[in-house]
Amino acid sequence: MTVDDVIWSFETLGTKGSPRYWGAWKKIAKAEQTGPLSVRFTFNTPDRELPLILGLRPILEKAQWQGKDFAASSLEAPIGSGPYVVDKMEPGRFISFKKNPDWWGKDLPFNRGQWNLSEIRYDYFSDANVVFEAFKGGTLTSYRETSPAKWASNYDFPAVKSGAITLSEIPDHRPSGIQGLVMNTRKPIFADWRVREALIDAFNYEFINRTVNGGTDPRITSYYSNSILGMSHGPATGAVLADLQPFASTLLPGAIEGYSLPVSDGTEANRSNLRKATHLLEDAGWTIQNGALRNAKGEDFTFTILLPQGASVMQSAVNIYIAALKRLGITATVSTVDSAQYVARTQSYDFDMTQYEVSLSLSPGNEQWLYWGKDGVTNPGTRNLMGMDSPAAEAMITKLLTSTSHDDFIAATRALDRILTSGRYVIPVWYSNVSRIAHIKQLKYPATLPIYGDWTGFQPNVWWYQD
Secondary structure, three states: OOHHHHHHHHHHHHHHOOHHHHHHHHOEEEEEEEEOOEEEEEEOOOOOOHHHHHHOOOOOOHHHHOOOOOOOOOOOOOOOOOOEEEEEEEOOOEEEEEEOOOOOOOOOHHHOOOOOOOEEEEEOOOOHHHHHHHHHOOOOOEEEEOOHHHHHHOOOOHHHHHOOEEEEEEEOOOOOOEEEEEEOOOOHHHOOHHHHHHHHHHOOHHHHHHHHHOOOOOEOOOOOOOOOOOOOOOOOOHHHHHHHHHHHHHOOOOOOOOOOOOOOOOOOOOHHHHHHHHHHHHHOOOEEEOOEEEOOOOOEOEEEEEEEOOOHHHHHHHHHHHHHHHHOOOEEEEEEEOHHHHHHHHHOOOOOEEEEEEOOOOOOOOHHHHHHOHHHHOOOOOOOOOOOOOHHHHHHHHHHHHOOOHHHHHHHHHHHHHHHHHOOOEEEOEOOOEEEEEEEOOEEOOOOOOOOOOOOOOOOOOOEEOO
């Protein structure tokens, strides 16, 4: 690895790679070699997190890509600098990584206790039920269960009873993040916040959660709920209010005054919330005409919910939701596509409503631009699936990146949380503060768990095999 490889990797990833690399590269004014093994980056904007972000960038070998189109799809394995190399793979079936015995970082103190497995293999399936059966049959050695109801009822097969399979619950203390159904505001039908709130009201969370999950997991109440960074649901006060006040005229109702998700009575009828939804839709110009919800132009309120194959839990929730929407005169249908089509369509924002999940940490930073920045309204490949364009949100991202005190950082993040949640872009569902992993008994992990629990850096990084 040379300095030339480093500079080339940063520039190439920042101009031709995934959009998640673009933002950091735009903040680099100059990259220059300062010695045989040293490089200096000069920034063009204040960003206290940027040096750390750059230190996490993958470094590729420049010579490998000479004369090739870096942006073209390929099955050629890149030469990297990590502890594993690609051993075997079959497109659409599996990829296997083998530990590199000559890895340059194997003796560094930082890596002690990490990268213990000699081989890591990922198998691909198009159906979640097939994955579970493959695990039960011994094809897989580890399986994450996302459904608490299935965790309680489906793990009594012989391998569990005999002790060959261990059921581990890994707690965490990270933010809930956001998971649910996102509305694409690039589509005129979702442009009005009153329409989006009506659709949130129509989602009978208490009934759906009890039916699908047994009612065990709590609801996501904001993007940073379950953490110190989460908004309070009453009126904004103190530093949070001061951060929001300059944008008061552009913020949606609830950002400053306070906002909470609707709570139903738990019955399937959900009459109170559906009445509220009807009034909101009427205020937005949608009324019942000849048995269907239509606007002043006579256009039907109809949309499609895009789901990937294998999303059985979300599919069950959506089926209940569609029935409720029908009572409002809304026609919603489901389109299920394979993973390749799903990625292509969500990256190009070719959907009305779709399943959405963004995991958030206790140290939000530059990734927030990729999630909520206005460039994502038109630039493909970002996580801004809702198409939001909020100067207030961008101001809060700038503030949390340039804060010089912990209190200012927390206030800016809480203000951002209010802007996102009151934007009513996503119909939030459930989260879990525990990860459920079923695995063969020979797979072990440390007794002292990280605050993030089962997160990036946990499995397989610090796991090991022991007879």
